[in-house]
Amino acid sequence: MIVLLVGLTISHVAGTYFLSNDRRDSLIETSERLCADHIAVITHLLDKTPPQERAALVGELGGAITAISLSDHPKVEGRHSDEDELSMVQAALKPYFATVDHSRLRVAHHQTSSDQGRGLWINLLTGFPHDRAMQVSFLLNDGRWVNFEMTMVRDASWWSPHAALSTLAMMVAILVFGSLATSWVGRPLATFAAAADRLGRDVNAPRLPEDGPWEVRRAVAAFNEMQDRIRRFVEDRTQMLAAISHDLRSPITRMRLRMDLLPEGDGRDKMLHDLTEMEAMVASSLEFARDEAVNEATQSIDLAATLAVICDDITDIGLIADFEWSTRLVCACRPTAMKRALTNLIENAARYGREAKVQARRIGSTVEVIVEDRGAGIPVAEREKVFNPFYRLDGSRNRQMGGIGLGMTVARDIIRAHGGDIHLEDRQGGGMRVVVILPQEKEV
Template sequence: MLTSVLVVAAWVLQRWTQPLTYFAAAAERLGTDIHSPPLSENGPLEVRTAAKAFNRMQDRVRRLVEDRIALAAAIAHDLGTPITRLRLRAEEIGDAEIREPILQDLQQMRRMVSATLGFARLDFTAEPTEMLDVMSLVQRVADDLSDAGAEVAVNGPKRLPVRSKPVAVQRALTNIVENAVKYGNRARINVTERAGGVEITVDDEGPGIPEALQAEIFEPFRRLPHSTGEATEGTGLGLTVARSLIRGLGGDITVANRAAGGLRVTISLPSFGETHLREWAAQIS
């Protein structure tokens, strides 16, 4: 009798807790893909009510993100016209000492607007996850930069397969390694397998960054002074984009000064598991 009661109790408990597992999986998936399919609104009344609320929330989040992306893209696009007019007028200035600094500032503004437009259009959520060899991807990034004259070394296992989004990972890593080469002369990439994913460190031989300023390097358009005391060139969006991509993949990026000198950027990248939300209806119906 007791055994029968326990079996029934276990079945009831499993039936009522299983939906929580799929709610948790759906929430995790929403964090990396705002276009993920809605939950099936089947099952007991309480589950249907919760699923409907979750789907409404997901739709609001999606529309909010899309509206903000569209607004940022529109602003960046509209700024291009007045910048062009200013450049044409500046080119008519006869005094080169006045004209050239103005043209340089306008060129920098154009680069920033172009970078902002690209950032606003960044949509890593549309890329499907797939199995990829991290080592091959890292080596490809290193080879591309080496072909351009950079000094990049790679260390890690021969193969390291994970499930992720290759285009997003490659773009983030490229931004980070380019930054290391630009400000730290050369880059050393080390790849290590971790539980549930992979860790990639990028070391440079530059001056490092004061600890109080390290969080600022991820802020949009933030360009820290170089060792000369002058602001470095660039739009200040490379690391912002990299962190957005990696966080969108469920990982993170941190920075720290190395004891031997230079800066270390650490990428923690999880391996996506398969979220079978299609089983939702079968489990709770």
């Protein structure tokens, strides 16, 4: 719109300038010819009139735009100021007088600025016009001079109220119709950008309407096709994981029954322990696949109340979890999925880091949840790996203490599905600090 507005305004002003100059030149030339003819007719009439009657005739012929006087000497002194005007007056007088040379004819013109007695804004709007007057002194056949001063068309500049209003009308039209056009073109692009951002949070989002310019429709159609392929890919992998996990439960159960028939011993106990762990891994994988297949609606919840409930539940099982709750914290999310993600993070901190201290706050258009513990911490090289499925750290976070390595994976998947992210940091004084960022489309 800026390019369109500037370009067309310059073009319009330039066109107005050329057209106005051409029109002004034509009007001035016509006015000068009419004045020359008028002077020639009056001069011829005065020359034919007896001297004693000329004074009365001059009073009758003079007027507001024509001043006529008789004198013994010419009022126009010096050289001619405009040869074109001199030629026009000569041509007009020639039919009535035998000789019209420089000794009998003197022509000049003068301009007086019209800003005298006018306000600055009036002169600015009217283009600072000048009052133009043609002055002519002609020697009659009896030796007396007749003097004329005739007001002609004002010599105004090309800038005038009409030019200003014309330019303003054009600019308003560009802004109005340009806004409609850019809105028509930009609305699909804005929707397209929002859908691309939403795709990272919800692969099951509805398809975009294919409207707008042809290029935008092609881009939207390609985007919809890409989204369908990603959705099919995720669904296929999720169904495959669920099917494998489900099918493994039957052979694991049969193997457990057969182990029970074997005589007791270290070998039998170790095999039973491995089968128990495999069964837990299969159950967790199946649960993870089922959760991925659930399409939960987004709702506004009090995240502070949810965190308080999670901490109370964890405290009930003998762990230490404390939430500093000061006020309500409204957050738009998928409630069940978000509760599971936060439960995994807080329970991990309480179980493996001795205690969990939870804080939550709103910063602008984001909600931040911080979970701190007092454990041994996680090495920097291992912090990204803990989000991999079935990855577990040695030491305090080992298999004997529970878990198969899906808690952090599930938590980050859920957080990122909400458009947020999760970071691991060192806690001042020792331990880990988990920071969860949840963007909100608007402050609730």
